[in-house]
Amino acid sequence: QVQLVESGGGVVQPGRSLRLSCAASGFSFSSYGMNWVRQAPGKGLEWVAVISYDGSKAFYADSVKGRFTISRDNSRNTLSLQTNILRAEDTAVYYCAKDREMWQWPVRGGSDYWGQGTLVTVSS
């Protein structure tokens, strides 16, 4: 069965960095675009970034552009999110989510599997 397991969250000071990972299994990871979506405590969902199935292309939300970098290692079935210059407003649970469509780029929406999330807290 499809499994997505995020890791790497924690408490970090403003201005510092954190690298989040998502271990994928149970499907052909290299065939699907992948997303990061976050949710601040008690708030709604916010789309963060998407990467193509081959890792060659990506798009970002304006709120993280220039600070966050999405990447993937298809040989290790792993998705990553490098988060730099963290701010208090980046505090959230970060989910990785698999796109529904195989070989589709750009990803047009409909994430059919989600991980359980990893909490990032930015605080001094």
Place this chain on the structure above:
Amino acid sequence: QSALTQPASVSGSPGQSITISCTGTSSDVGAYKFVSWYQQHPGKAPKLMIYEVTSRPSGVSNRFSGSKSGNTASLTISGLQAEDEADYFCSSYTTSSTHVFGGGTKVTVL
């Protein structure tokens, strides 16, 4: 990338039908048929309920249906059940090849 607009809350009695609206612009909801809906129970990951405006993934009850008119998409839950009580989020692909979510709607079963 402004969030799509959803009502904060919607409620209904068991067996009734409710509709949740999701209003965007001609750059997102109105531009394509790529609107999705997610259900989220407290402490859980979101679950895909509708994609491409009207399509249901395998395993999702046919009590859930989607539609769109202009810049507004809608999710209808018919035959409301206690298990439907959750938060619901719409999402749309945009003309910038990014994605945007709505603020979320809390559904209460009276």
